[in-house]
Amino acid sequence: MFDFLAPRLKGFVIRCGARPALAEEIVQDVMLTIWRKAALFDPHKAQASAWIYQIARNRHIDIVRKESRPVPDELGEDPGTEPDASQIIGLEQEAEQLKHAIAQLHPDQKEMIVKAYMGDLTHQEISSQTGLPLGTVKSRIRLGLGRLRKELKGLR
Amino acid sequence: MPAITHHIPDEMIVAYVSGSLPHAFSMVVASHLSYCRDCQASLGAHRAAGGALLETGEGVAVDAGLKSKVLAALDAPAVPEPVYEAKGIYPGPVIHSLKGRPPRWKTLGMGVKQDILFEDSEGSARLLFIPAGQAVPDHSHNGLELTLVLQGSFSDETGQFGVGDVEIGDENLEHTPVADAGDPCICLAATDAPLRFRAFMPRLLQPLFRI
Numbered sequence: 001m002f003d004f005l006a007p008r009l010k011g012f013v014i015r016c017g018a019r020p021a022l023a024e025e026i027v028q029d030v031m032l033t034i035w036r037k038a039a040l041f042d043p044h045k046a047q048a049s050a051w052i053y054q055i056a057r058n059r060h061i062d063i064v065r066k067e068s069r070p071v072p073d074e075l076g077e078d079p080g081t082e083p084d085a086s087q088i089i090g091l092e093q094e095a096e097q098l099k100h101a102i103a104q105l106h107p108d109q110k111e112m113i114v115k116a117y118m119g120d121l122t123h124q125e126i127s128s129q130t131g132l133p134l135g136t137v138k139s140r141i142r143l144g145l146g147r148l149r150k151e152l153k154g155l156r
Numbered sequence: 157m158p159a160i161t162h163h164i165p166d167e168m169i170v171a172y173v174s175g176s177l178p179h180a181f182s183m184v185v186a187s188h189l190s191y192c193r194d195c196q197a198s199l200g201a202h203r204a205a206g207g208a209l210l211e212t213g214e215g216v217a218v219d220a221g222l223k224s225k226v227l228a229a230l231d232a233p234a235v236p237e238p239v240y241e242a243k244g245i246y247p248g249p250v251i252h253s254l255k256g257r258p259p260r261w262k263t264l265g266m267g268v269k270q271d272i273l274f275e276d277s278e279g280s281a282r283l284l285f286i287p288a289g290q291a292v293p294d295h296s297h298n299g300l301e302l303t304l305v306l307q308g309s310f311s312d313e314t315g316q317f318g319v320g321d322v323e324i325g326d327e328n329l330e331h332t333p334v335a336d337a338g339d340p341c342i343c344l345a346a347t348d349a350p351l352r353f354r355a356f357m358p359r360l361l362q363p364l365f366r367i
Contacts, residue, residue, distance in 0.1 A: 002223050007215030014216055024219055031226045036234055046200055049207030054173065056210070061175035069175070070182050070249035072189035073242050075196055091204075099208045116170050117206040123171035123181075134201040 006031060009056060016060055016118045026063070030056050044087045047095045057119065098134075160192050162321035166202075169195065173202045178278035180346040183249050184302040184322065187344055190247035191320035245307045245319075250283070250344060259283050266290055279348040286310065286335040286343070299349030301325040303333075308341035310334060 006027055013023040033055050041051050058069050102110065116126045164172075164185050171177040172185040189195050240252035253273045261269035261283075269285040286292060288308070302322055309318040312331040317323050325331065335341035 002226065006218045006222065008210060008213065010218050011214050011216040012210045015213060020216075023216075024222060027218060028222060028226055028229070032229055035226075035230055047204055047207050049211045050200065050203035051207070053206035053210045054203050057173070057175045057206070065179060067179055068237075068252075070179075070186035070252060072186045072196065072199075073248040075190075075193055095204055095208060098204060099212055102205075102208055102212060113205070114209060117174050117202075117209050119174040119176040121171070121174075122176055123168045126167040126170050134198075134205065 002031065005034075005052070009052070012053075012118075013056060013060060015114070016057070017120070018060060022063070026056065026059050029059050033059070043091070047091055049095070053117075061119070160194070160318075160320040162315070162317055162323060163192065164188050164195050164322060165324070166198060169198050170202050173199060173206060178348060179276060180274055180279035180281040180348070181300070181302055183253060183274065183281045184304050184344055184346045186249040187247045187306075188304050188320065188322045190242065190249065245342060247306070250306070253281070261285060268292065273344075279346055281344065281346040284341075284343045284345055286333075286341045288335050288337050288340060291332055291334045298327070299347065301345065301347045303343050303345045306342045306344055308339040309336045310341045310343070311336055 009027045009030055010023050013026045014020065018026060030052070034052060037055075041048065058071075062068050102113070105113065112121070112127070115121050168177065168181070168185060172182055177185065189199060240248050240256060242248050243251050243256075246254070250273070259271040261271055263269050267287040267290055271283045272280060273283060274281045283306075284292070284303075286308075292310075302324055303317070304322045305317050305319050307319065309316060309321075310333045311317070312323075312333040314323070314329070314331060316336070317333075323333075
């Protein structure tokens with residue numbers, strides 16, 4: 001895992017604006033966090049890369065701002081919704097489609113999206129139309145959070 | 157709890173996820189997310205997009221010694237980070253900022269109180285306590301203001317805001333929020349500029365109260 005992930009993380013952190021020495025430090029911290037917190041990762045709610053993305057951004061910002069980032073409370077799943085494997089497969093499919101959609105973007109559009117997710121644009125500069133098919137990913141994640149799933153049950 | 161009807165706009169969730177949102181606003185966004193499944197789903201979707209960019213980007217070779225450094229560090233005992241969970245009416249991000257202590261209210265007059273939680277060059281965040289039926293002085297904004305209800309509710313020209321709802325104010329919003337009947341209204345408010353009060357006296361008092 002280290003050999004696959006560490007260079008990608010380093011490239012990512014440098015694109016987020018870190019100097020190479022700081023990037024090495026962040027990669028080290030993030031790899032440690034991933035190993036230590038692996039048990040907290042829930043594949044029904046997120047893709048591993050999404051989880052790692054947030055850990056990497058949080059670490060970088062904590063170092064730059066010297067202030068630990070506010071993190072939302074976990075919202076538990078609704079009672080009576082038990083996780084199942086199709087949810088994990090569904091999220092994986094959505095993530096593949098998302099990667100495909102990113103690859104298809106016009107270069108200008110892709111540059112804007114890369115900047116937005118690397119923390120290089122203010123909220124005023126981020127257009128609400130990112131051009132990414134997030135609607136389906138959002139539904140899948142909400143499915144993981146329990147509510148939509150209950151609604152679907154009610155429709156049957 | 158009634159359904160949340162006033163949410164965080166998508167572009168602000170992207171700014172929060174990616175870390176470009178100033179700290180004071182991030183406190184409000186993280187607090188709203190602590191109530192709202194819809195916005196947590198958006199947060200998850202934007203993290204997935206960030207993850208896809210991380211996976212598909214070009215790699216850069218790491219230092220030859222990094223792997224053994226990480227493995228060695230794994231053997232060292234981890235220092236546990238303090239965990240701040242929701243307590244009473246306050247969501248985790250507010251408890252985090254209070255470091256677990258109760259608010260230290262300072263009187264602003266007319267029963268209105270505040271506790272400034274955070275201030276830096278990009279903005280400030282405060283808790284506001286407004287007794288039922290009391291108006292927050294008529295004001296407009298120089299910049300952006302986010303107000304999240306933690307207890308009770310308030311109403312203004314644009315609608316009613318209950319627990320978990322967030323009002324977004326900018327230069328174009330001139331409003332007079334009034335706390336509704338019932339419990340005192342407690343809000344978490346973040347601004348990136350001092351508020352402009354229309355009445356003469358409160359403006360003179362602004363530097364004193366840092367509103």
